[in-house]
Amino acid sequence: MTPPPALSLAAPADQAVQAWLVYLTQERRASPRTVESYGAAGRRYVAFLQQHRGGGLVVADLGGVETAELRAWLAYLRQGDHPLSPRSLSQALSAVRGLHRYLDRRLGVANAAVTLVRGPRIKPGAPRPVTEDQARGMIAEPGLDPDREKWEASRDAAVLTLLYGCGLRISEALSLKRSDAPLREALRITGKGGKTRLVPVLPAVAEAIAAYLADLPYVLAPDAPLFRAKRGGPLSPRHVQATVQILRGRLGLPDSATPHALRHSFATHLLGAGADLRSIQDLLGHASLSTTQRYTEVDAERLLAAYAKAHPHA
Numbered sequence: 001m002t003p004p005p006a007l008s009l010a011a012p013a014d015q016a017v018q019a020w021l022v023y024l025t026q027e028r029r030a031s032p033r034t035v036e037s038y039g040a041a042g043r044r045y046v047a048f049l050q051q052h053r054g055g056g057l058v059v060a061d062l063g064g065v066e067t068a069e070l071r072a073w074l075a076y077l078r079q080g081d082h083p084l085s086p087r088s089l090s091q092a093l094s095a096v097r098g099l100h101r102y103l104d105r106r107l108g109v110a111n112a113a114v115t116l117v118r119g120p121r122i123k124p125g126a127p128r129p130v131t132e133d134q135a136r137g138m139i140a141e142p143g144l145d146p147d148r149e150k151w152e153a154s155r156d157a158a159v160l161t162l163l164y165g166c167g168l169r170i171s172e173a174l175s176l177k178r179s180d181a182p183l184r185e186a187l188r189i190t191g192k193g194g195k196t197r198l199v200p201v202l203p204a205v206a207e208a209i210a211a212y213l214a215d216l217p218y219v220l221a222p223d224a225p226l227f228r229a230k231r232g233g234p235l236s237p238r239h240v241q242a243t244v245q246i247l248r249g250r251l252g253l254p255d256s257a258t259p260h261a262l263r264h265s266f267a268t269h270l271l272g273a274g275a276d277l278r279s280i281q282d283l284l285g286h287a288s289l290s291t292t293q294r295y296t297e298v299d300a301e302r303l304l305a306a307y308a309k310a311h312p313h314a
Contacts, residue, residue, distance in 0.1 A: 007107060013049070013057035017042040020102045041095035048073050062100065063109040070096075070117040086120035093119040128256040129265035135164045138257070139208075141247045151215035154208075155227060155235070156243050161208040163259055166199045167266035167284050170237045170259050179222040181209050191285035199283060267292070 007019050021039050024030040030038075050057050052069060077084045077092060084092065096114065103109040130138070142148065142156040162173045172189050180187065183206040186198045209226075218232050227235040240259050248257040267280050281292040 007059060009058065009060040009107060009109070011059050013046045013059055013062055014043070016059045016062065016103060017046055017099065019106075020099050023102060023106075024098075037091065038095040038098065041092040042099050044077075044092075045073060045096050045099070048076055059103065059107065059109060062103060063111050065111055065113060067113040067116050070113060074117070074119070090119040093117065128261060129268040130253065130257050130261050132265075132269060134251070134253055134257065135262060135265050137251050138244065138247050138253075138262070139164065141250060142243070149230075151212070151217055152230065154212040154215040156240075158208040158212040159227060159235070159240055160244075160259070160262060161205050163262035164266055165202045165205040165208075167263050168199070169263060170240050174225065174227055174235055174237060174240070176226040177222065178220040178224050178226050181213055181226055182206065183209050189285065193287065195285055195287070197282060197285045 007015060017039065020042065021035055024035050024038060046057060049061075049065065049069065052072065073096075074089060074093065077089055100109075100111045100114045104111070139157050139160045142153040142160075145153060148156075159173055162168050162176075163170070166173075166187060166189075168189065169191065172191055175190070176187075183201045186200050188196060189199050190196050212227075216228065218228055220226070220228070225234040229235050229239060244257065244259050248254070251257075263284070267284055270280055270283075271277070277289060277292050281289050284292065286292045
């Protein structure tokens with residue numbers, strides 16, 4: 001992304017969006033997906049205001065956007081052939097708040113109205129984990145494919161074992177370096193927001209990583225990514241997602257059986273075995289306990305289902 005022209009209060013509002021995206025990319029190190037999503041929301045916001053006011057906007061004008069205009073923008077996003085869902089509306093509003101914070105800090109263009117407008121209420125859905133048998137099936141299935149090279153099957157099994165056995169996100173599993181293996185009793189993982197946590201390593205996880213390394217045809221430098229693609233480059237999250245999509249087709253699993261579902265299963269099965277919520281929060285790296293509490297809904301649903309199936313008067 002090329003640097004934008006120096007911003008001034010008289011610059012077109014479009015330039016403010018571009019400068020903000022450069023800031024997100026270069027200073028905040030936001031992911032490409034986040035930059036793309038926020039950029040789309042920011043450009044759509046400025047375009048709406050220009051149409052709503054019947055003319056072009058400069059940066060200074062963004063400080064005068066009123067709550068009524070913000071609500072009209074949210075209403076506009078709910079209309080048309082492709083109306084945004086409540087979750088997408090909330091994300092768009094979050095993006096616009098970020099844009100206004102940037103303008104306030106860099107140019108002193110403050111806007112109090114943007115903090116007064118509330119987004120739609122979103123009720124988070126309960127996590128959708130897989131069962132213990134389904135998790136085992138997903139981990140074992142790569143080794144049963146005769147068309148895959150042995151080291152690739154070992155790699156896929158090792159990644160899935162990490163997701164389920166340690167409750168890692170895909171990005172966290174793929175961030176491991178060659179120097180991290182062989183695995184010790186605990187892994188130091190850097191998760192969202194740069195937060196670091198210690199995750200215990202089960203023997204099955206350490207064995208899966210050791211089996212992968214024994215089969216790996218490449219020699220890796222200590223600081224090289226541990227998991228490699230077929231041609232030797234770093235393994236991508238997209239590969240893991242595509243692999244799981246193939247596996248669930250073979251195993252007859254629902255679409256909810258994703259790589260992240262293995263992380264959900266890690267938490268749900270720990271909870272069902274008697275682990276306390278605070279410990280699970282620490283293991284998952286959740287900033288808020290309320291996020292972890294969603295797993296109690298899953299455990300309660302399973303308990304009620306077992307009751308309905310087994311009780312003679314259910």
